[in-house]
Amino acid sequence: MSLSVFDLFKIGIGPSSSHTVGPMLAARLFATSLPADVTRVMCTLYGSLGATGIGHGTDKAVMLGLMGADPATVDPMVVDDVVQATHADHQLDLMTGEGAVTIAFDPDGDIALVGRSELPGHPNGMTFVALRGSEEIYTETYYSIGGGFVVSADDAHKEVTPTDDLPYPFKTAADLLEICQRTGMSIAEIAMENERSMQPEGEIYAGLDAIWSVMQECVRNGYAREGVLPGGLQVLRRAPGMYASLRKDPSCKNDPLRAMDWITLYALAVNEENAGGGRVVTAPTNGAAGIIPAVMHYCAEFLDDFDTDAVRTYLLTAGAIGMIFKTMASISGAEVGCQGEVGSACSMAAAGLAAVLGGTPLQVENAAEIAMEHNLGLTCDPIGGLVQIPCIERNAIAAIKAVAAARTAMRGDGSHMVSLDDVITTMRETGKDMKAKYKETALGGLAVHVGVNVIEC
Structure with missing residues (x-):
């Protein structure tokens, strides 16, 4: 498949x-x-x-x-x-x-x-x-x-592998970089050529644009919906208040770090919508749904010329990196912990941003590697079995980390000692070693050490 x-x-x-x-x-x-x-x-x-x-x-x-x-x-x-x-x-x-x-x-x-x-x-x-x-x-x-x-x-035990009928099949980052070097194409262009072999070009563009549209709608909904999230933890939606505060605070316009506050807000808005059962884009999971759109909103707000072509470049690049995670390891928190969800989303977002910033394939791969390397070992320990604590804030921090990873990679030439493939392999092995209580069971970690007893658990 x-x-x-x-x-x-x-x-x-x-x-x-x-x-x-x-x-x-x-x-x-x-x-x-x-x-x-x-x-x-x-x-x-x-x-x-x-x-x-x-x-x-x-x-x-x-x-x-x-x-x-x-x-x-x-x-x-x-x-x-x-x-x-x-x-x-x-x-x-x-x-x-x-x-x-x-x-x-x-x-x-x-x-x-x-x-x-x-x-x-x-x-x-x-x-x-x-x-x-x-x-x-x-x-x-x-x-x-x-x-x-x-x-x-x-x-269940069948491996997800690229098929020969794709023009540019790849399973690993090394495969992808070799194709880039051989053809002179970018990662986004390779992903697009593969997509063209599966469906018409117009449908691809329409699908990518629809994904971005739903991501934007999700953020707007997150700004607007106040109150407490369902489930019993009484977690207050913070995005509406933060949005109002950022809009009316004149001092933030002169704050060199104000982009961090907005990235945090974008991620909170998405993940509060997700926790409330709203419409989101799985990217690549719902528990990590805020990271990729938060970084895309950062691009739209703080970078010049984030147009339709840039949106497509971002999503195609991020999607290609996500495929490598899916084929080499896992994006399931129940299988490898949150490193497979937030970690992979952070890596995908970093790659997408590096591509939009004009990064070479090596710089894009480096951005993805930096982001994932520093999410290794991340556990999935939701309090009460709810996708709220620590999930919502974790998306915000990971979105900022993705921006930092991309900017770090763009200051280099793409050369680095640890490859993305090495990090993904390590993530897979770490997930196997991780105790089950730290893998989306609400039986360990924060889920049992914060003094909260939620019936839904």
Whole structure:
């Protein structure tokens, strides 16, 4: 299977690509494969999905997916009403392959959370069972492997590799740099040529522009929505107040570091929207969704000539780097910790910025390497199983780190001792060594040491 830039950047809803977007897609896949005479459907969520599923909205995602909802088009404003109605009526409009049928459904009994047990393919496993009366007629296991990617049990161990039908297949950064040197093309140009082999050019440009548009809308929504985030932690949305403060403070115009405040704001706005279940772009995950758009907004606000071509260059470059992370290691917090989510997003953002600044392929790779190197070992320990603390602030800090990495790389000629491939390999090995309690289970780290007891956990 070859990866597309649009596999790394998906439009969906929060709060999690692996725990919300993936399970919704899996439930939809399962439902639409069923005949219309189904009378009951059950789902068991294992591992990280079971441990933090309620806080991540996995149960809601499963219900919506069974109803045929798609993360890219579902209206975030009606999600809670639909789910509450299902709880109240104990009925669900199942979207089978032959059309919608109403079945009895008890969310508390028909969705089971087994956080202490894992299926063999991945920490984010789920099994669906369909019955006709008392007869089990169909069962399927899926894995949500990060970034909204879903695979069946049969495909869980298949490697994601570039296929020969791409004009410029690459798996590693070394592959990518060799192609750049051989052809004289930039990383963005190589990514674009590969995309052209999969879909028409006009659709590619429209898709990239749509991604940027949703990112901008997400930031605006984050500025506007006040109040407390759902889930029980009583986390206050800070973006509206920070936005008002920055706009009215005349002294910030003369502050040489004011860009840092705006980058922080952009990231907070996105990740508060994500935590509230709003529409975001998975980039490459929802838990790390604020980093890439925050750096893009920095480009739009503080750099000259960040036009449509620059937007596309940024996204194509970042997407190419994201593909390397996906093929060489993982972007799943449940598999390798937050280094695979925030770390990969920080690296992608740094690469995109370096490309927009006119960096050579070597400088772009160097920017990506610097950013990832200094996220190695980052744990995923969400308090209460919610994508709020430390996730929201972590995106803001990583966005600033991405800018610093790109600017550092641009002051050099691209030569460096540690390659991006070395760092990604180290990230993968570090993730394997990391204890499970630090990998999106809410059983270690900050999740158990801050004196907070949240029922959703």
